[in-house]
Amino acid sequence: MTIAPNTYTDFGPPSPAAAHAGYDVQRVRRDFPILAQKVHGKPLVYLDNAATTQKPQRVLDAIIRYYNEENANVHRGVHLLSERATEAYERARGIAQRFLNAARPEEIIFVRGTTEAINLVAQTYGRHNVVAGDEIIITAMEHHSNIVPWQMLCQEKGARLRVVPINDRGELILEEYEKLLGPKTKLVAVGHVSNALGTINPVRRIVELAHQQGVPVLVDGAQAAPRLKVDVRGLDADFYAFSGHKIYGPTGIGVLYGKTSLLDAMPPYQGGGDMISSVSFEKTLYNKLPHKFEAGTPHMEGAIGLGAALEYVNRLGIENITAHEQDVLVYATERVSAVPGARLIGTAREKTGVLSFVLEPIHPHDIGTILDQEGIAIRTGHHCAQPVMRRFGVPATARASFGLYNTREEVDALVRGLNKVREVFA
Amino acid sequence: MADLRDLYQEVILEHSKQPRNYRELGDANHRAEGYNPLCGDHFTVYLKMDGERIQDVSFQGSGCAISKASASMMTQSVKGKTLAEAEKIFERFHKLVTGAGHNGDQEELGKLAVFSGVSEFPVRVKCATLAWHTLHAALEGKQDTISTE
Numbered sequence: 001m002t003i004a005p006n007t008y009t010d011f012g013p014p015s016p017a018a019a020h021a022g023y024d025v026q027r028v029r030r031d032f033p034i035l036a037q038k039v040h041g042k043p044l045v046y047l048d049n050a051a052t053t054q055k056p057q058r059v060l061d062a063i064i065r066y067y068n069e070e071n072a073n074v075h076r077g078v079h080l081l082s083e084r085a086t087e088a089y090e091r092a093r094g095i096a097q098r099f100l101n102a103a104r105p106e107e108i109i110f111v112r113g114t115t116e117a118i119n120l121v122a123q124t125y126g127r128h129n130v131v132a133g134d135e136i137i138i139t140a141m142e143h144h145s146n147i148v149p150w151q152m153l154c155q156e157k158g159a160r161l162r163v164v165p166i167n168d169r170g171e172l173i174l175e176e177y178e179k180l181l182g183p184k185t186k187l188v189a190v191g192h193v194s195n196a197l198g199t200i201n202p203v204r205r206i207v208e209l210a211h212q213q214g215v216p217v218l219v220d221g222a223q224a225a226p227r228l229k230v231d232v233r234g235l236d237a238d239f240y241a242f243s244g245h246k247i248y249g250p251t252g253i254g255v256l257y258g259k260t261s262l263l264d265a266m267p268p269y270q271g272g273g274d275m276i277s278s279v280s281f282e283k284t285l286y287n288k289l290p291h292k293f294e295a296g297t298p299h300m301e302g303a304i305g306l307g308a309a310l311e312y313v314n315r316l317g318i319e320n321i322t323a324h325e326q327d328v329l330v331y332a333t334e335r336v337s338a339v340p341g342a343r344l345i346g347t348a349r350e351k352t353g354v355l356s357f358v359l360e361p362i363h364p365h366d367i368g369t370i371l372d373q374e375g376i377a378i379r380t381g382h383h384c385a386q387p388v389m390r391r392f393g394v395p396a397t398a399r400a401s402f403g404l405y406n407t408r409e410e411v412d413a414l415v416r417g418l419n420k421v422r423e424v425f426a
Numbered sequence: 427m428a429d430l431r432d433l434y435q436e437v438i439l440e441h442s443k444q445p446r447n448y449r450e451l452g453d454a455n456h457r458a459e460g461y462n463p464l465c466g467d468h469f470t471v472y473l474k475m476d477g478e479r480i481q482d483v484s485f486q487g488s489g490c491a492i493s494k495a496s497a498s499m500m501t502q503s504v505k506g507k508t509l510a511e512a513e514k515i516f517e518r519f520h521k522l523v524t525g526a527g528h529n530g531d532q533e534e535l536g537k538l539a540v541f542s543g544v545s546e547f548p549v550r551v552k553c554a555t556l557a558w559h560t561l562h563a564a565l566e567g568k569q570d571t572i573s574t575e
Contacts, residue, residue, distance in 0.1 A: 363490035365465040366434075369547060373430050381465050395466035395488055424434050425491070 023324045028316065029405045031056040042375030045410045050195050050223055050354050050401030051379050052245045055309070059249055062308035063301050073297055075274055089300050092307030093290070096255050099310045100240060101231040106289040107263065109256040110303050114222040115145040117241030117256035118189070120293065121218055122149040124266040125239075126187065132158035135184040139164040139172055139201070140391055141194040144384040146220045150189060159186070166391060170197035170346040177206065181213050188217045192224030196385035196399070197346030198329075198354030200228070207236050216262065222246055226403070227325055227353045229318045232257050244302060248404075249309030253302030256293070263289050270295040313404075321404045325353055328402045332411040336400075339418045345397045356383070356397040359418060362425050364398040370424055374417040432543030433550070434491065437499075442491035445498035447484040447505075454484075456567060460560030462552055467493045471560040478508045485557060492550050496541065497557030503538055509565055516558045523554045 029035050032054045037044050046054060066088060072081035074089045090105070097105045111117045126149075130136065136150045140163050147161075154161045162185075164177040181188075188210045193200050207217045216238035221230055225242035232240045239262070244253040258266075268275055268286055272295035277285045286292045313321065332355050336342050345356040359367055368380035379399045382389045389395060400414055451457075451472035460469045467489030474482040483501045488494075504512040518535050521527035525545030532539040544554045 363465075363488075365467075365490035365550075365553065366492070369433070369550060370430060382463075386466075389466065395468065424430060425439065 023316075023320045025324065025405065025407050029407075031058065031312075032405055033057060033060075035405060039375040039377070040373050042373075043413075045374075045376040045413045047400040047402065047406065047410065047414060048377045048379050049226075049403035049406070050246070050383075050399065052251070053226065053248045053403050054405070055248055055250070055305075056312050058312050059305050059308045063250065063305045066301055066304045071300075074300055075291070085300060088304050088307075089298065092303040095307040095310050099225075099230070099314070100255070100257050101233050102257050103233060104260060107257055107260055109258065109263070109290045109293040110298055111241075111254050111256050111293075112252055112299070113243040113245070113254035114220055114241045115149075115243075117239075117254055118146055118218065118220065119149045120256055120269045121239050121241075121258070122153045124269050124293075125216075125262065126150075126153040127156070128265075128267055130154075130157045130159050130186045133184060134159040134186040135162050135180075135182070136160075137162045137164060137177070137180050137185055137188045139177075139190050140166045141170065141172070141197055141199060141201075141385065141388050142189070142191055143195050143220065143222070144386070146189050146191060147387070150187075160184075163387075164190075166199075169348050170194065170199045170388075170392075171348045171350075172199075172201055172206075174202070174205065174209075178209060181209060181215065183213070185210070185213060185215045188215055189220065190217065191220040191222075192230075193221075193227065193352055193354075194346070194385075194388070195223050195354065195401075196356055196383040196388045196397070197348065198351040198356065198401075199346060199348035200224070200350040200352055202350075203235050203237065207238075211236065223353060226313070226321075228322055238262055244306040244309065247306075247309055248312060249306035250302045253299050253306045255306075260289065263293070268292050268295070272296045274298070316404060322352070324404060325402050325406070328406050328408060328411060329353065329355060331408050332400060332402070332414070335411055335415045336418070339415060340422065342418070345392050345394060354399060354401045356399045358394055358397055359421060362421060364396045366425070367398045367418070367421050370421045371414070371417040374413070374420060376414055376417045378414075429543075429546075433547055435540045435543065437537070437540045438495040439491060441495035441498040445485075445494055447498065447501035448486060449484050450486055451482060451484045454482075456564045458560050458564035460487075460556045460563070462489070462493070462556050464552065465490060467553065467556055469493070469497055469557055469560055471497070471557060471564050473561070473564050475509075475565075478510070480504050480507055480509070480512060483561070485560075489556065490553050492541075492544065492553040493556050496554045499538055499540075500557050500561060503536070504561065512561070512565065516562060519558060520555060523551050 034054045070084040070088050072085045074086040093105045093108045096108045162180045165173050192203050210217045218239035219237045221240050221242040226247040238259050240257040245251040275287050275292050275295040277287045341359045343358050364380035381396050454472035454474050456473035469487030472484045483505050485497045523544040544550050
């Protein structure tokens with residue numbers, strides 16, 4: 001296997017695809033070895049990107065290169081490899097910082113993923129600041145990972161979880177949000193993009209309204225970071241979380257961004273090595289940011305792989321990716337809507353990446369099995385958003401979700417597959 | 427390659443569209459709920475037991491074609507059977523859909539043998555067995571919702 005040349009160079013020269021207005025999706029596809037395979041004898045059509053994305057060769061190479069050339073424990077040794085590993089790990093933090101337009105690298109905390117990031121905030125900021133009678137606001141379209149950590153916190157503290165309702169298109173009702181905001185509100189937690197509906201929430205406005213009441217906002221960016229330009233300072237988000245594996249990086253790594261002033265005032269999450277500056281049996285002094293929140297040997301390989309993935313996205317250009325996925329989504333919306341029996345779940349005016357639908361009266365699980373036989377991978381079920389399913393009166397949906405390598409031809413294959421489903425159930 | 431027609435046999439499709447014994451049983455003396463959190467399938471199985479014998483059985487709920495057809499055909503196959511006989515059928519059925527059965531079992535299962543194709547689709551085994559697990563829970567008098575996860 002050839003090892004790619006130094007893939008850590010942040011914002012390297014733009015690839016031809018990004019330099020030219022035309023986005024060459026066929027060329028992009030060649031960066032992803034897994035896409036070339038056949039499934040059940042048919043070319044793989046991978047439309048489950050909201051669940052997890054495939055990895056470009058560069059990410060795989062960066063991980064192998066790390067183990068071949070740099071592996072040692074970080075922040076510890078005086079030896080050369082430890083220095084190299086530390087440098088690679090901290091360089092990845094810098095890439096993530098610039099990717100989010102955070103003010104400082106120490107505002108980037110490496111975590112296992114979005115779920116851990118939210119739990120971290122709930123268990124530190126939340127437990128430190130929320131008392132009985134307080135309220136936390138979430139929305140009706142949240143993923144379970146942005147519901148349950150707050151429920152647990154509310155239960156422990158005797159606080160109340162308030163939920164911003166959504167309309168029939170799957171958009172937040174902002175007037176209701178404004179009514180919920182008040183002196184009891186201690187935190188707002190909102191998804192940037194809904195994983196079940198594809199709705200893009202007006203996060204800038206949500207933050208603005210919360211800040212007028214002095215309330216901080218956590219943004220779950222798991223579905224937004226791979227698809228939209230994220231600028232945490234532009235949004236003025238207090239916390240922003242995303243997962244590596246949904247943005248073409250490895251599993252088990254993600255980022256929690258937090259404003260320095262908030263992170264500084266928060267107690268640590270987990271105790272252990274690396275998060276301390278001195279330990280005695282009488283007293284332990286905690287390390288400074290970001291290490292205060294990174295107890296134990298971190299997921300070095302993951303962070304480095306994530307750095308390579310973010311660089312890959314930068315090279316293609318996030319604006320190009322947004323435009324490409326929008327083209328595929330608009331085409332898919334049109335084609336799937338025309339399939340007899342199809343009903344879209346989530347028709348927000350601002351939407352990205354996700355096409356959720358039902359094909360009545362056929363159950364989504366049956367759709368999933370039949371499409372799989374055609375080589376087409378979609379997700380069926382409640383998408384870890386059971387309250388959304390209840391809101392729309394369906395037990396489950398079929399969901400096609402797009403990535404930077406999907407094509408209109410793959411949408412055509414999906415539609416052919418759906419017609420096959422209808423034949424089986426005719 | 428597994429063939430879709432092995433899974434979605436005509437009999438199965440027909441039962442999924444027009445499930446038998448699909449109603450609440452007013453005089454049921456046993457009932458249980460079954461839930462598959464993976465796909466949201468949710469069924470209630472009602473039983474009227476006369477001693478050891480299943481005098482009447484019905485179900486209600488929602489689910490995919492496989493789970494609904496399985497529930498429908500289950501009610502037909504266990505009505506009038508004793509508790510021990512019903513458990514025996516479930517045992518054979520489970521072996522059939524997980525691919526652990528023998529040809530002899532298929533004959534004994536009668537109509538239920540149409541579910542043999544499920545064994546080629548391992549992720550669908552839970553769909554085919556949800557109603558049966560729920561029946562089992564109802565027979566044992568468990569009140570909690572049973573879950574396939």
